[in-house]
Amino acid sequence: MAAAGAEVRGAWCVPCLVSLDTLQELCRKEKLTCKSIGITKRNLNNYEVEYLCDYKVVKDMEYYLVKWKGWPDSTNTWEPLQNLKCPLLLQQFCNDKHNYLSQVKKGKAITLKENHGALKPAIAEYIVKKAKQRIALQRWQDELNRRKNHKGMIFVENTVDLEGPPSDFYYINEYKPAPGISLVNEATFGCSCTDCFYEKCCPAEAGVLLAYNKNQQIKIPPGTPIYECNSRCQCGPDCPNRIVQKGTQYSLCIFRTSNDCGWGVKTLVKIKRMSFVMEYVGEVITSEEAERRGQLYDNKGITYLFDLDYESDEFTVDAARYGNVSHFVNHSCDPNLQVFNVFIDNLDTRLPRIALFSTRTINAGEELTFDYQMKGSGDVSSDSIDHSPAKKRARTVCKCGAVTCRGYLN
Numbered sequence: 001m002a003a004a005g006a007e008v009r010g011a012w013c014v015p016c017l018v019s020l021d022t023l024q025e026l027c028r029k030e031k032l033t034c035k036s037i038g039i040t041k042r043n044l045n046n047y048e049v050e051y052l053c054d055y056k057v058v059k060d061m062e063y064y065l066v067k068w069k070g071w072p073d074s075t076n077t078w079e080p081l082q083n084l085k086c087p088l089l090l091q092q093f094c095n096d097k098h099n100y101l102s103q104v105k106k107g108k109a110i111t112l113k114e115n116h117g118a119l120k121p122a123i124a125e126y127i128v129k130k131a132k133q134r135i136a137l138q139r140w141q142d143e144l145n146r147r148k149n150h151k152g153m154i155f156v157e158n159t160v161d162l163e164g165p166p167s168d169f170y171y172i173n174e175y176k177p178a179p180g181i182s183l184v185n186e187a188t189f190g191c192s193c194t195d196c197f198y199e200k201c202c203p204a205e206a207g208v209l210l211a212y213n214k215n216q217q218i219k220i221p222p223g224t225p226i227y228e229c230n231s232r233c234q235c236g237p238d239c240p241n242r243i244v245q246k247g248t249q250y251s252l253c254i255f256r257t258s259n260d261c262g263w264g265v266k267t268l269v270k271i272k273r274m275s276f277v278m279e280y281v282g283e284v285i286t287s288e289e290a291e292r293r294g295q296l297y298d299n300k301g302i303t304y305l306f307d308l309d310y311e312s313d314e315f316t317v318d319a320a321r322y323g324n325v326s327h328f329v330n331h332s333c334d335p336n337l338q339v340f341n342v343f344i345d346n347l348d349t350r351l352p353r354i355a356l357f358s359t360r361t362i363n364a365g366e367e368l369t370f371d372y373q374m375k376g377s378g379d380v381s382s383d384s385i386d387h388s389p390a391k392k393r394a395r396t397v398c399k400c401g402a403v404t405c406r407g408y409l410n
C-alpha cells in the first residue's frame with residue numbers, strides 16, 4: 001500500500017500504476033485499512049455510501065443506485081430510499097439534478113414518467129461526474145493544506161463546471177531555485193534592537209524606511225523595498241518588522257470563476273487595507289531560460305512568468321508548474337493587491353521575494369486580483385510593459401471587467 005500513499009503525497013514520488021479498484025480489493029482481502037484510498041475501519045466490514053449515481057421509481061417505490069465507499073463501481077447496488085441514511089448526499093443528488101436540468105433548454109429534458117420511471121442517462125452521467133469531481137477537489141484541498149506552512153486555510157470550490165484539480169501543478173511554500181541558482185538563506189547582518197519599531201533596525205541598515213506601522217500595515221510607497229528582520233536579528237517573533245515571513249494569515253478559497261477566467265482566489269475573511277496577503281512563489285530561473293520557456297508556453301503559461309527586475313533582470317519566477325495560492329490569482333487592470341519586493345534572509349538584490357499587499361479593504365467573499373503588468377517594476381507606464389518577442393507574439397484579451405480595463409493582458 002506504500003505506493004498508493006506515495007502517489008497521494010505527490011509529484012516527487014513514483015506514481016502507482018495499479019488502479020484504485022485493485023488496491024481497494026487488495027486492502028479488503030488483507031483486512032488492511034488505508035485512509036488515502038478510502039478503506040477505513042468503518043467501511044472495511046460495513047458499507048458506507050460514497051455517493052448516489054442514479055434514481056428510479058418502480059411500483060411507486062423510489063430507488064437510488066449507490067456507489068459504496070472503498071468498493072468498485074461494479075458493486076454498485078439499487079437501494080430503496082427508506083434504507084438510505086445519508087440526507088446530505090440525497091440533497092447533493094437533488095441539487096446536481098436540478099443544476100443539470102436548469103442548464104439544458106426548457107422542454108428538452110424528459111420527465112421521469114416518459115422515461116419509464118428512470119432518469120435520463122445524461123442526467124445520471126452528469127451527477128456521477130459531479131460526485132467524482134467533488135471527491136477529487138476535496139482530496140486536492142486536503143493535500144494543499146497538508147503542504148502549506150502558513151496559518152490561513154486553503155479551500156477549493158467549483159460550482160460552475162466539471163473542471164477538477166489541475167493535473168500539472170505542485171504546491172510549494174517558497175522559491176524553488178533551478179539548478180545552478182543558489183539562494184543564500186542566511187543574512188550577513190542582523191540587528192540587536194530591544195525595540196525594532198523605534199531603533200536603527202534592519203531597514204535603516206539597508207538605507208530604507210521601516211515598511212510597517214503598528215497595525216502591521218504597509219506604509220511605504222509601491223516600488224520601495226521591504227527589509228524585514230531575519231534569522232540573525234536579536235528580536236523575537238513578535239517584532240513589528242516580521243510580517244511577510246509569517247506567511248498568509250487569511251483563509252482563502254481557490255474557486256472556479258463564472259466569467260470564463262478559469263480558477264480564481266477569493267478571501268473568506270475581511271482583509272484590512274495595506275495588509276500582507278500572500279507571497280508570489282515559483283521556480284527561480286534565469287531570464288534566458290524564461291525567454292526559452294516563454295516561446296514554449298501558450299498565452300496562459302506566459303502569464304505565470306514574473307520578472308525579478310528590482311535591480312537587475314537576471315532572474316524570473318515561473319509559477320506555471322510550481323507555486324502557491326498566488327498561481328490562481330487572476331489579473332485585473334483595477335486590482336486590490338499590490339506587489340512589493342521583500343528581503344529577509346536573502347539580501348541579494350537580484351533575488352527579492354515578491355509579496356502581495358491589499359490596496360484597500362477587501363471584504364469576505366471578494367475575489368483577489370493583481371495587475372500582471374506590474375510584475376516587478378511597480379510602474380505601469382507604457383514603456384515598462386515587456387515587449388520581448390515571447391510576449392509580443394500573441395496578445396491575450398483581458399476579461400477583468402474593470403472600468404479602466406486596458407483591454408489586453410500582455
Ligand SMILES: [Zn+2]
Nearest residue numbers: 191193196201
Ligand atoms: Zn531591529
Ligand SMILES: [Zn+2]
Nearest residue numbers: 191202229233
Ligand atoms: Zn532586524
Ligand SMILES: [Zn+2]
Nearest residue numbers: 196229235239
Ligand atoms: Zn526585529
Ligand SMILES: [Zn+2]
Nearest residue numbers: 333398400405
Ligand atoms: Zn482588464
